[in-house]
Amino acid sequence: MFIHIGGRVMASDRRIVGVFNTETLGMSSDNARHLIGAGEDDRTVVIDRNNERLFGIVSPFTVIKRGLDEEDFIWRRQNEQ
Numbered sequence: 001m002f003i004h005i006g007g008r009v010m011a012s013d014r015r016i017v018g019v020f021n022t023e024t025l026g027m028s029s030d031n032a033r034h035l036i037g038a039g040e041d042d043r044t045v046v047i048d049r050n051n052e053r054l055f056g057i058v059s060p061f062t063v064i065k066r067g068l069d070e071e072d073f074i075w076r077r078q079n080e081q
Contacts, residue, residue, distance in 0.1 A: 005044055005056030005063050015048040021060045 002010040005019075022043055025031040034045055034053060042055040044063050056063065 003063060003066050004058070005046055005054060006042075006058035007056065009054055009056050011046045011048065011054050015050075016046055017049055018047050019060050019063050020045045020047070022055075 001013045003013055003016070004010055020031075020034070022035060022038055022045055025034050025045060034047065037053065038045065038055045039057075041057050044056040044058055044060040046054040046056065046063070048054070
């Protein structure tokens with residue numbers, strides 16, 4: 001299945017490793033490298049098995065709702081509490 005991540009960008013759910021929030025990645029200098037190539041309006045970074053990145057303007061939480069199964073792991077800051 002393909003998941004729409006905003007604009008004309010689609011990602012195969014079989015290739016996705018992670019769906020991340022650009023704001024969260026930008027908070028860490030270690031993870032900021034994943035934002036190279038992101039546009040000003042991009043809110044989502046999708047990383048695939050080949051470590052390639054796709055950027056989307058849709059909220060990462062919306063992307064997750066569109067394509068993950070119930071058995072997929074979803075981490076949120078609130079899960080740590």
